[in-house]
Amino acid sequence: MAAYEITAVTMSSPGYWFTHITHVWTSNEQHFTVRRVITMIRDQHDVFFTLRADGKPALVEPVDAVPPYIRTHRDGTASDNLLSLPRRDAPATSYAELLAALNNSSAR
DSSP states (O other), X not given: OOXXXXXXXXXXXXXXXXXXEEEEEETTSOEEEHHHHHHHHHHSOOEEXXXXXXXXXXXXXXXXXXXXXXXXXXXXXXXXXXXXXXXXXXXXXXXXXXXXXXXXXXXX
């Protein structure tokens, strides 16, 4: 089990019918998709959190919805909400990810 402090988020591109978080960034500069965070919490029992103003952690939890998403555990404090975190640009796509996407699209 590992613990990750979320320090920033990437939001969906304009044009979606709703704005949502697509990636999270951690204090050690790692980034994960929301789907990966949900898998890590559920399958690996990893912990994701933000820090409240008093320095205490606010745990992140997956929400079963369509599509699934993440949120901080409700505690009545808006400042530790994921949407209150700084924004970062989407991570660059790796060469391997581009190849996989091309292979999937040509297989159709």
